[in-house]
Amino acid sequence: xxxxxxxxxLLILGAGLAAPWFYPQYIQxxxxxxxxxxxxxxxxxxxxxxxxxxxxxITFFGCGMYISAVVQIAMFYDVAAYTSAFGAIKPEFTDxxxxxxLFLGILAAGFGAMLLSYLLGFIMFGLRGxxxxxxxxxxxxxxxxxxxxxxxxxxxxxxxxxxxxxxVEIRALFFYGLCFFLAAVAHLLLRWIYSTQFxxxxxxxxxxxxKAEAMGIPTLKYKQIGWAITAFFMGCIGAVFGNMVGFIEPxxxxxxxxxxxxFMVAMALLGGKGTLWGPVIGAVLFHVIKETTxxxxxxxxxxxxxxxxxxxxVYFQEGIMGWLQRKFPEFFGITIDHAPPDKDAEQ
Amino acid sequence: MLFNLQxxxxxxxxxxxxxxxxxIFIGAVLALGAYGLxxxxxxxxxxxxxxxxxxILGGYIAFALAREGVHPVMALPIVMVLMAMLGWMxxxxxxxxxxxxxxxxxxxxxxxxxxxxxxxxNLIFGPEVQVIDSHLPNYQxxxxxxxxxxxxLLSLGMVAVLAVLIVLFMRKSRMGQAIRATAQDERAARxxxxxTDRIYAFTFALNAAICGAAGVMVSMIWVLQPFxxxxxxxxxxxxxxxxxxxxxxxxxxxxxGLGLIEQYTGFILGAEYQVASAVVMLLLVLVYRQRRAKRxxxxxx
Amino acid sequence: xxxxxxxxxxxxxNVFKSFGGVHANIDISMHVKKGGITGIIGPNGCGKSTLxxxxxxxxxxxxxxxxxxxxEISKLLVGQIARLGLLRTFQQTRIYSKMNCVDNMLxxxxxxxxxxxxxxxxxxxxxxxRALSLxxxxxxxxxxxxxxxxxxxxxxxxxxxxMALMNEPKVLLLDEPTAGIxxxxxxxxxxxxxxxxxxxxxxxxxxxxxxxxxxxxxxHIYCLANGRLLADGKPTELQADQRVIDAYLGGGH
Numbered sequence: 060x061x062x063x064x065x066x067x068x069l070l071i072l073g074a075g076l077a078a079p080w081f082y083p084q085y086i087q088x089x090x091x092x093x094x095x096x097x098x099x100x101x102x103x104x105x106x107x108x109x110x111x112x113x114x115x116x117i118t119f120f121g122c123g124m125y126i127s128a129v130v131q132i133a134m135f136y137d138v139a140a141y142t143s144a145f146g147a148i149k150p151e152f153t154d155x156x157x158x159x160x161l162f163l164g165i166l167a168a169g170f171g172a173m174l175l176s177y178l179l180g181f182i183m184f185g186l187r188g189x190x191x192x193x194x195x196x197x198x199x200x201x202x203x204x205x206x207x208x209x210x211x212x213x214x215x216x217x218x219x220x221x222x223x224x225x226x227v228e229i230r231a232l233f234f235y236g237l238c239f240f241l242a243a244v245a246h247l248l249l250r251w252i253y254s255t256q257f258x259x260x261x262x263x264x265x266x267x268x269x270k271a272e273a274m275g276i277p278t279l280k281y282k283q284i285g286w287a288i289t290a291f292f293m294g295c296i297g298a299v300f301g302n303m304v305g306f307i308e309p310x311x312x313x314x315x316x317x318x319x320x321x322f323m324v325a326m327a328l329l330g331g332k333g334t335l336w337g338p339v340i341g342a343v344l345f346h347v348i349k350e351t352t353x354x355x356x357x358x359x360x361x362x363x364x365x366x367x368x369x370x371x372x373v374y375f376q377e378g379i380m381g382w383l384q385r386k387f388p389e390f391f392g393i394t395i396d397h398a399p400p401d402k403d404a405e406q
Numbered sequence: 407m408l409f410n411l412q413x414x415x416x417x418x419x420x421x422x423x424x425x426x427x428x429x430i431f432i433g434a435v436l437a438l439g440a441y442g443l444x445x446x447x448x449x450x451x452x453x454x455x456x457x458x459x460x461x462i463l464g465g466y467i468a469f470a471l472a473r474e475g476v477h478p479v480m481a482l483p484i485v486m487v488l489m490a491m492l493g494w495m496x497x498x499x500x501x502x503x504x505x506x507x508x509x510x511x512x513x514x515x516x517x518x519x520x521x522x523x524x525x526x527x528n529l530i531f532g533p534e535v536q537v538i539d540s541h542l543p544n545y546q547x548x549x550x551x552x553x554x555x556x557x558x559l560l561s562l563g564m565v566a567v568l569a570v571l572i573v574l575f576m577r578k579s580r581m582g583q584a585i586r587a588t589a590q591d592e593r594a595a596r597x598x599x600x601x602t603d604r605i606y607a608f609t610f611a612l613n614a615a616i617c618g619a620a621g622v623m624v625s626m627i628w629v630l631q632p633f634x635x636x637x638x639x640x641x642x643x644x645x646x647x648x649x650x651x652x653x654x655x656x657x658x659x660x661x662x663g664l665g666l667i668e669q670y671t672g673f674i675l676g677a678e679y680q681v682a683s684a685v686v687m688l689l690l691v692l693v694y695r696q697r698r699a700k701r702x703x704x705x706x707x
Numbered sequence: 708x709x710x711x712x713x714x715x716x717x718x719x720x721n722v723f724k725s726f727g728g729v730h731a732n733i734d735i736s737m738h739v740k741k742g743g744i745t746g747i748i749g750p751n752g753c754g755k756s757t758l759x760x761x762x763x764x765x766x767x768x769x770x771x772x773x774x775x776x777x778x779e780i781s782k783l784l785v786g787q788i789a790r791l792g793l794l795r796t797f798q799q800t801r802i803y804s805k806m807n808c809v810d811n812m813l814x815x816x817x818x819x820x821x822x823x824x825x826x827x828x829x830x831x832x833x834x835x836x837r838a839l840s841l842x843x844x845x846x847x848x849x850x851x852x853x854x855x856x857x858x859x860x861x862x863x864x865x866x867x868x869x870m871a872l873m874n875e876p877k878v879l880l881l882d883e884p885t886a887g888i889x890x891x892x893x894x895x896x897x898x899x900x901x902x903x904x905x906x907x908x909x910x911x912x913x914x915x916x917x918x919x920x921x922x923x924x925x926x927h928i929y930c931l932a933n934g935r936l937l938a939d940g941k942p943t944e945l946q947a948d949q950r951v952i953d954a955y956l957g958g959g960h
Contacts, residue, residue, distance in 0.1 A: 252827070254829065254830065255826075255827040255828060255829055255830065256813070256814065256816075256825075256826065256827065256828045256829075256830060257826055257827050259806070259810055259813055259814035259830065260814055262803065262805070262806055262810070262814075263803045263806070263814045265805070266802075266803035266804055266805050266806060267801050267802070267803055267804070269785075269801070270797070270801040270802070270803065271803075272784075272785045272786045272789070273763070273785055273786075273789055273794070273795060273797075273801075274789060274794070274814075274815055274818075274870070274871075274874060275786060275789030275790040275794070275817065275818040275819065275874065276786070276814070276818055277786065277790070277818055278786065281826075284826070393807075393854065394807070394852035394853055394854075
């Protein structure tokens with residue numbers, strides 16, 4: 060069992076590293092694919108494993124993006140002057156400045172988003188079910204609008220990010236690598252977390268939070284840690300995405316509630332929420348289908364997306380992994396009826 | 407910001423009247439949307455995130471009719487009938503299948519519906535902001551410092567009539583009584599021979615019709631844009647959360663209250679804070695309810 | 708009084724609780740002796756469950772005081788009280804229905820300050836052994852890998868009991884532990900409750916509807932009727948008490 064799983068990871072690692080060399084023309088799409096995988100997986104930490112369905116994780120994405128932008132610029136220039144004077148003067152970043160700024164920017168984005176999730180958690184985690192989903196949606200929507208009012212970071216017209224100092228091909232490879240790395244780290248971290256007491260605790264919160272409280276599980280603490288992990292990765296990937304796109308603005312790039320914000324939920328549901336691999340499978344499938352059919356739908360793609368989402372939720376709630384687990388429970392170590400004597404470590 | 411405050415209290419206090427009037431108009435729209443939401447939430451426990459898109463869709467139907475020369479007042483019943491049919495269809499194909507599932511399912515399904523409606527409207531009517539020209543005069547009051555368009559008064563009157571009709575319907579008619587019975591205890595209602603499936607379908611259709619009416623009002627007094635729905639949805643939720651379910655006077659007065667709050671924050675801080683002010687209100691209400699619940703050793707559900 | 712304080716792990720003093728206009732608990736005082744088994748009986752609607760919920764913090768009380776280990780707990784929340792070591796089971800059994808039995812047990816470890824496992828502890832070793840031995844204790848070892856929601860009601864009840872033991876509480880409040888259980892299994896359950904009390908040293912407080920169970924189990928019994936404390940004493944004393952017989956035993960038991 061362990062050997063097979065090790066092989067699988069090796070295969071993914073090999074494919075992930077080799078893909079950009081074989082298909083350099085799709086490198087942007089593939090980087091986006093890893094972003095999708097990360098978003099769906101970290102959404103599932105709360106939505107699937109803990110039963111707290113956030114519609115506003117994109118808040119951390121956008122805030123991370125802006126935090127990194129401010130850090131990257133503020134280390135060397137006055138941000139207000141940079142954003143307002145951009146176009147007239149062209150600030151230069153040396154190689155060292157750029158990469159140090161980027162590194163610190165991504166870290167600051169992750170920890171800043173984490174801090175934000177901690178503060179929001181005090182308000183949001185006193186709420187159950189629909190209030191949580193709608194409250195987070197409201198926060199994400201409001202965050203995009205509020206960001207547009209802050210002139211310091213360029214207001215509604217946005218900021219151009221510092222230029223990548225090397226060749227365009229290297230730039231694409233570099234950001235592809237960053238996305239792949241972050242998605243892989245997130246996946247492995249989640250994998251480990253789900254195998255610990257923490258994983259059980261958040262499952263317990265999902266199944267019956269009142270019982271978990273009555274059994275003394277400090278639910279607020281677990282919920283906040285869970286959201287902080289999600290927020291950290293969303294913040295980091297937001298910073299990376301901002302630099303990858305090269306230009307950030309509040310509504311379409313930083314806080315895309317109706318695109319990325321809903322994609323991550325749709326992908327996790329499609330693959331099967333509450334499983335480690337479901338969101339990954341869902342993200343790959345969703346992204347590939349979307350990218351290959353998008354241009355043929357001639358403007359109807361968004362309608363098709365809404366329709367798919369509805370059909371997915373209404374008629375195929377369990378998702379691919381849920382369906383597989385129901386069909387082949389033994390493969391997943393789920394015991395039905397009388398238990399065989401072996402103790403399987405499969406989560 | 408300080409200057410804006412100065413205008414209100416010092417330079418031109420008459421501006422307050424304009425803000426209050428506008429607050430009442432937008433508040434009426436919000437109250438209708440929130441009342442419909444409270445209805446489906448209370449009766450069938452569905453949190454409809456497509457509420458705002460129903461409103462905008464109703465507005466666009468009125469807009470399309472206006473292009474054909476139908477006056478919005480005439481368009482109101484047509485819109486309501488069309489929206490009721492749409493609501494009924496949505497119930498049959500979607501809501502009926504998620505109603506027994508956990509609440510997030512219905513929430514997310516209606517969110518999908520919201521995306522769908524937005525995009526369909528976007529394809530048909532384009533992403534531009536649209537207004538209907540009603541060809542009705544504006545009253546200028548207090549030396550031209552307050553503008554009062556006749557069309558806004560007219561729409562307010564329509565809504566008032568509609569609200570009275572709805573209240574009478576819920577109180578007096580057999581269907582209204584059955585709806586209220588189902589809201590109180592669905593199982594008991596079923597035991598008493600009420601066909602709850604039909605009640606649900608009717609309630610959802612009624613909600614869509616109410617949203618349609620709100621949409622007609624929006625088309626008369628405000629602007630239409632395919633993606634504005636989400637802000638109406640959020641504000642409806644804020645109102646219902648603040649007022650509580652099954653509290654009709656509360657929902658309506660909170661709707662007007664939010665309308666006023668928005669007008670004032672919009673004026674003092676700038677128009678881009680309007681949605682943010684609704685979200686802040688929602689969060690404040692939730693914090694307040696959490697504190698109250700904690701004193702009762704409970705949580706907000 | 709001071710010596711009493713030490714032997715009583717829970718003290719309830721003059722608790723009032725009403726819902727709307729209905730007085731569910733009127734001036735109730737009782738004690739749970741450390742290390743013993745205390746029973747609460749009474750006809751339906753007498754306020755036993757209300758008293759129970761007041762103790763574990765499921766709702767506020769109107770007035771009075773509830774003391775656990777010399778500490779006032781009537782203002783604390785459910786989770787805080789549970790982390791002090793005062794645990795309850797539910798009448799309508801509650802387990803984590805999508806997880807298997809072993810996982811249900813593993814997550815039920817103590818979350819008190821002195822808890823032995825950390826947040827990110829792996830799920831193996833001594834904790835796992837204890838979980839398995841407790842499943843053995845309640846007779847669910849052969850079902851340990853099943854999804855707990857698929858168990859029968861009685862088995863779920865046993866699982867919930869085992870989960871409570873896993874938590875190593877100081878006091879365990881059991882809400883009708885035999886309700887819905889096959890009568891042939893009741894003696895086994897009484898035996899296990901006794902053993903949990905004696906071998907694991909857990910103080911028990913049991914709400915019971917079934918007179919025979921409570922007479923066999925408890926050392927001291929409180930009888931409630933119409934929200935008031937009617938009588939208390941040893942099982943034999945209560946059996947002879949005319950008021951108890953009128954209020955409760957007279958009703959067909």
